[in-house]
Amino acid sequence: MILEETYTLANGVAIPKLGLGTWFISNDDAASAVQQAVELGYRHIDTAQAYGNEAGVGEGVRNCGVEREQLFVTTKLDAGIKTYNEAVASIDGSLQTLGLDYIDLMIIHSPQPWGEFGQSDRHFAGNLEAWRALEEAYNAGKLRAIGLSNFLIADIDNMLQGSKVKPMVNQILAHVSNTPSAVIKHCQDNGIIVEAYSPIGHGELLKNPSLIDMAKKYNVSVPQLCIRYTLQLGLVSLPKTSNPVHMKSNADLDFEISAADMATLQQMKTIENYGDASVFPVYGVKQYD
Known part of the structure; x- marks a missing residue:
């Protein structure tokens, strides 16, 4: 069962292969979504400061009826934070908002503030400053991985x-028709686990006739095919939903995509328009070109 399978981070910490993404789940609905997911067997919950739902996610984690040690909770340092002092305060702020004694994984949400996403300044110095704060929190036991x-x-x-503690994860936009192979390989060559957010292409892949046909071949849904694809690439997959029916279906992955079909999926034409999501920087900028 995929919900029981894990990868191992460079520091030996186990990370569940399939997680629940919570982007666009309101703070009011987050606790219920987390509790429903945990009831279905999910043990990996992904949130972010920018999502505005850390409080709800934390409430769901605390009240889900499963021991805290059995859950893997990720949050993200806001993309605009590029100084050590701001990062220190922000890490402690997430711990307080979540209402947790520790966070399993905390990551820098973007190398650039969202308003500068895709521009030339990569904020190398600022990212190392934020990273120093994450390293200190990691060494203090506040974070199990960074x-x-x-x-x-x-x-x-x-x-x-520039780091003392090497990054353990890189969470990126990765899905059928948008598989940044060079970035994935570079991470994997350096012992960094890659996580795929929006593995269903923010819903746009549901409209693809070729995917619909291939899903029928395996007697699965398009989301199941797309999530399975990212897992077979060796990635953590983080489909986002607040619908328990979709949560259950997303985890029903007892099939394997053939090597030939994996090759077809990797070569599929890149999505040019993510619909309403195109207003968000990660969907509107060809960052991996």
Whole structure:
């Protein structure tokens, strides 16, 4: 059962292969979503300061009826925080908002503030300052693991060269038709686990006739096919939903995509328009070109 399977981070910490993404789940609804997911067997919950739902997620974690040690909770340092002092305060702020004694994984949400996403300044110095705060919190036991999100190869190398504790994770946009193979390989070559957010392409992949046909071949849904694809690439998959029916279906992955079909999926034409999500920087900028 995929919900019981894990990868191992560079520091030996186990991270569940499938998690619940909570982007766009309101703070009011987050506790219920987390509790429903945990009841279905999910043990990995992903949130962020920028999502505005850390309080609800924390409430769900505390009240789900499962021991805290059995759950893996991720949050993200706001993308605009690029100084040591701000990062220290923000890490403690997340712990307080979540209402947890520790966070399993905390990552820098983006190498650039969202308003500068895709521009030339990669904020190398600022990211190392924020990382120093994460390292200290990690060494103090506040965080069990630390990592990155939306970091490209140059950004990753900056962190590898300037850090004492190496990044353990890089969470990136990765799905059928958008598989940044060079970034994934670079991470994996350096012992960094890659996490795929929006594995269903923010819903746009549901409209793809080729995927619909291939899903029928395996007698699965398009979301199941897409999530399975990211897992077979060796990635953590983080589909987001507040619907327990979808949560259950997303975890029903007892099938394997053939090597030939995996190759087809990797070569599929890149999505050019993410619909309403295109207003968000990660969907509107061709960051991996």
